[in-house]
Amino acid sequence: MDRIPILRMGEFLLVTIQVDMHDELAMRLQDDLTNAIQTKGAKGVLIDISAMEMVDSFIGRMIADISGMAQILDAKTVLVGMQPAVAITLVELGLTLPGVATALNVDRGMQLLRRSMDDGDDDASFQR
Amino acid sequence: MKNTTISDAFGKRRADIQAIWTKQLTSAAGSAKGRLSSTELEQQARQFLELFHPAVQSNQLDDINGSEWLEVRAFLEDLSRRRVLAGFSSDETALFIFSLKRVLFDILKDESAGDAMQMADHFWQMNVLLDKLGLHTVKSYQRTREEVINRQQHELLELSTPVVKLWDGILALPMIGTLDSARTQVVMESLLQKIVETESQIAIIDITGVPTVDTLVAQHLIKTVTALRLMGADCIISGVRPQIAQTIVHLGVDLHGVTTKANLADALALALKRSGIAFTKK
Missing domain, CATH: 3.30.750.24 (STAS domain)
Incomplete structure (x- = not known):
């Protein structure tokens, strides 16, 4: 059974989605990620979707869900590396992912997370 | 029967038709000076008549959409395309066909030898035929023009979005x-x-x-x-x-x-x- 690896980088977690997502994989990822945030005490999650070339409403919702779950567990989610075609598709689908922070690449996403850590727990300052 | 006579008259006087028509085309093309030389005009007239003659002989004067007129239609389409690119207006392009009317009417008048009924019949047939060919020319002119506009629009689209x-x-x-x-x-x-x-x-x-x-x-x-x-x-x-x-x-x-x-x-x-x-x- 394949699963999506969750890498730990300091106090953040890095999830790189490289395969086609399907329902079961997505549910498993939600499971694994929430557990990992809990056990490792992560303060931020980076979801790298730069390898994803197609997206549907299901995946869009899944990303929003994961972000919401992480939020409740006091970890911030940054979605990084979205491809232009994916962004256009999501907008056309009306999935604008409000409340999900985004960054151009993992590097920038990490900076964003660090800055928000430095600024303290003020969520408003997180949205650049 | 009447058609054969048109075709006969055409065959008999083809050299005359070509000479008079070329002269008319050249004199009418005064405004088009520089865009089209008289030798080119003459060549186009000759090519057209070469295709037009067998098509007339086929006796299918009512319908220019048949296979007999395929080559004539192709020639006119090509002609209008070239004229669009050379910057001719639609009436200048259509005049190529319509100027043939006068020439053919004169010839038919000569050949019908006073038979007014037959002459009227021939005139009408020829008139309808040339109108159809003229409209076809204008239609191809328009189509080519639209192609040009579409292409330009596309180019404009690409040019207009510099990042x-x-x-x-x-x-x-x-x-x-x-x-x-x-x-x-x-x-x-x-x-x-x-x-x-x-x-x-x-x-x-x-x-x-x-x-x-x-x-x-x-x-x-x-x-x-x-x-x-x-x-x-x-x-x-x-x-x-x-x-x-x-x-x-x-x-x-x-x-x-x-x-x-x-x-x-x-x-x-x-x-x-x-x-x-x-x-x-x-």
Whole structure:
């Protein structure tokens, strides 16, 4: 059974989605990620979707869900590396992912997370 | 039976027809001087008659859509295409066929030898035939013209969306002209692509050159801004003119969450500030 690896980088977690997502994989990822945030005490999650070339409403919702779950567990989610075609598709689908922070690449996403850590727990300052 | 006579008359007097017609074409082409030489005209007339003659002999004068007229039609299509590209007007192009009327009528008058009924019949048949050919020419002229316009539109579309780099990490997109769905799509795609290539964090869309903003255009702008945000870049819209600001409010368009500035300078200043770049005066 394949699963999506969750890498730990300091106090953040890095999830790189490289395969086609399907329902079961997505549910498993939600499971694994929430557990990992809990056990490792992560303060931020980076979801790298730069390898994803197609997206549907299901995946869009899944990303929003994961972000919401992480939020409740006091970890911030940054979605990084979205491809232009994916962004256009999501907008056309009306999935604008409000409340999900985004960054151009993992590097920038990490900076964003660090800055928000430095600024303290003020969520408003997180949205650049 | 009558058709055979037209065809006979045509066969008998073909050399005359060609000579008179060429002369007419050359004299009528006075306005077209420089675009078409008289030798070219003569050649075109000869080629046309070479194709026209067998088609007339086929006795299918009522219907020019048949296979007998295939070559004539192809010739006329080619002729109108070349004339479009050479910058001829539609009436100048149609005149090529219509000028043949006079010549053929004169010849038919000579050949019918006073038989008024037959002459009238022939005139009518020839008239209908040449009208159809003329209309076909105009139709092909129009089609080629539309192709040219479409191509130019396409080229314009590609030219009109330059993405420029203002600073390291800051891109600008000066939009000029009316925004429609097709254009916005191209603009959005090229901007997003450029964001990925240059890893820029801020994009400024300047709409100084956009004459009007309606709900649809605003919708497109909001979509672009949202797509940019999803990719992790910020977007500033600049060059909002007073009238446009009024229109947007009157239309009830919600631009919350979109940073707008009155001009490009202000937008650049904000972008630099967000990037942590500051200037001091010496």
